[in-house]
Amino acid sequence: MKAPLPRKFRLFGRDTRTDRVVPPSGAAAWLTLLTAAAMAFLAVFALALSVATGRLADRWSEALANGATVRISAPADQMATQTQRVLDILSVTPGVETARALDPAETQALLSPWFGPDLPVASLPIPQLIDIQETPQGFDAEGLRLRLSAEVPGATLDDHQRWRRPLVAAADRMRMLGLISLALIGAAMAAMVTLAAMAALSANGQVIRTLRLIGARDGYVARAFVRRFTTRTLTGAAAGTAVAMTAIALMPSAGDAGGFLTDIAFQGAEWLWPLTIPPLAAIVAFVATRTAALRSLRTVL
């Protein structure tokens, strides 16, 4: 047999008699609804920001972690020899999966954002770049660096550490800011619902006193207010979440050119995250209103 929920948690069943003991509150109802909707809207965007920055941090971390570059600066007549020597060394270095010298077209593509497409790469003393892809175990960067400096003096190993660290740290910090924003939005919503509930409790002091004098328990009186504010908050938060999710879904996609800004969206199972906002908002409203109601009731004998 299914055990019934304790009364204080029965928010959505039919209990119109309990609800009716609290007078309709007009403007306060709409304000609670609107506040919950606005907060949920902001919360969805903060969540999207947090998820996107998390994704970005992971991507940067992964992309740069598995790669390294050897830069060879040598006179033109020695460039081919030194390049081959480096490739030979890399081919026997444990942890290196592939090593490949960039051809002039690839080098030009790398430089064209700064110097334009007409750069005469062949006539300029541009270093030769060798792209290294590591195995999951990775290679001993320090050992390789020592060997290269001994055998190919013009070669310099860049394992991307100095690029990766600040980027990943920045992305992690952005993710943390998103989560802090979410917590602040939750706290602001709790404060607003508490204020609205306290205003309603204060305006209904005579109702509360009358109910107590005819034998109403604190839980009964609190439940009447809690039900009202929790259902309003849930409704408002659901509406705000729906609008925000629609707005995010309709954000234009600019592909790779858009970068981070157009990446503020949810992907796959991430779309489930914003769906947790309305129930969480309802829980916040439940706790805030019940606490305010019970505190207020303690002033009535």
Add this chain to the structure above:
Amino acid sequence: MIAFRNVTHGYGDGPLLSDVSLTLPPGSFHFLTGPSGAGKSTFLKLCYRELMPIAGTVEIFGQDVSHMSRDAVAMARRKIGVVHQDCQFLDHLPLADNVALPLTVAGREANPEELKELLAWVGLSGHARARPPSLSGGERQRAALARAVITAPEMVLADEPTGNLDWDMSQRLLTLLVELNRMGKTILIATHDMNLIRTAKSQVAARVLRIRDRTVQHAGADL
């Protein structure tokens, strides 16, 4: 049922009631008299713990009010029907719902036929859907009486219940309270209405309490 032991209460400018000791046994019928401002309403409020004594102890149904939990107070109040002097209602609810409210808060359904009969008995059958603010003082007092007795409480406390009623309605109210008393209920009425007291004494073994010199005494034959 209700016991006062050396109870003192006041509002800041000295005690209004001092060292009051008395017992209202189950099934008793008492009137409480005294001049205006003597403390009749205060005494009644102490009986259902709307006020707490500043000294001494008050026991309701055998429980010391200073040790009762808030839920225990609510449960005790369900056994006490009170007709307050100011007759407060929930103004947004129709009169019938207000009268049935003690049953509602106790999680019980009002029997529509019994509710109708009770409203008719207090002369308010035509006002079942009316909102309390539209009622006269006398109508509110009758509605308060109906609300106080709808749960068939073990005790009825009434603060000047006939203050706004005509003689005929006062007699009907008295008849109801006498009937309730014959069923074993305890009755305490604070009133100035000497005619009501004399009529009651001719029908039931009513005792009279008088507040004098900040204490409550049993009145003698000089009433």
